[in-house]
Amino acid sequence: xxxFRQRFEHKTSDKxxxxxxxxxxxxxxxxxxxxxxxxxLEDPENFANGRxxxxxxxxxxxxxxxxxxxxxxxxxxxxxxxRYQDEWCRFDDEKVTPTSLGACxxxxxxxxxxxxxxxxxxxxxxxxxxxxxxxxxxxxxxxxKKEAARMKEVEDALLxxx
Numbered sequence: 807x808x809x810f811r812q813r814f815e816h817k818t819s820d821k822x823x824x825x826x827x828x829x830x831x832x833x834x835x836x837x838x839x840x841x842x843x844x845x846x847l848e849d850p851e852n853f854a855n856g857r858x859x860x861x862x863x864x865x866x867x868x869x870x871x872x873x874x875x876x877x878x879x880x881x882x883x884x885x886x887x888x889r890y891q892d893e894w895c896r897f898d899d900e901k902v903t904p905t906s907l908g909a910c911x912x913x914x915x916x917x918x919x920x921x922x923x924x925x926x927x928x929x930x931x932x933x934x935x936x937x938x939x940x941x942x943x944x945x946x947x948x949x950x951k952k953e954a955a956r957m958k959e960v961e962d963a964l965l966x967x968x
Contacts, residue, residue, distance in 0.1 A: 807867055809833070809918045826879040833869070833918050835907055840865035845938065867920035869907075875916040887913060 815827055840846060843865065871888040886897040887910040896905040 807839075807920045807922075809920070811915055811917065824879060826875075826882070828914070831915060833872075833911065833915055835869045835911060836923070837867045837920055838865055839867060845942075848942065863924050866923040868923050869910070869918060870921045871919040872910055872913055872915050873917040873919075874913045876914060884916070885913075 811831060815824065869889070871886065874885045874887070875882050876885060877883050883898075887905065888895055888897065889907075894905045894907055894910055896903050896909070
């Protein structure tokens with residue numbers, strides 16, 4: 807998953823008045839995207855209480871690369887941090903140097919790339935998010951049936967009074 811940060815702005819319609827935004831930003835080493843899924847929007851109460859469908863960590867993502875823009879808008883330079891296994895490296899043209907997660911997190915990020923921590927797919931099984939959606943669909947149909955039965959009772963009661 808890629809997250810792009812706007813580093814340049816145009817304050818007027820004149821394209822020559824563009825400027826680089828140098829404000830530092832903080833970005834996490836890991837993200838839990840569960841609150842931003844359609845499942846969370848459909849059932850906000852459960853998500854607010856920290857109950858998510860599927861296995862723990864299903865919505866967790868870890869930082870694996872960051873692209874930086876250093877310098878000014880008209881003469882800047884791009885560098886990159888990337889993780890290979892548990893080691894971080896900084897790439898600056900032909901120079902590749904070992905570095906740390908801390909150095910990466912304090913860099914002037916332009917783009918951040920995250921990878922899903924756990925891949926939840928096996929050919930022989932159904933993914934848990936599909937099972938969760940199916941379970942929710944069954945519950946919704948049960949609610950609809952109960953509501954239809956209640957409406958029928960109300961309708962019958964009204965007809966009986968006439």
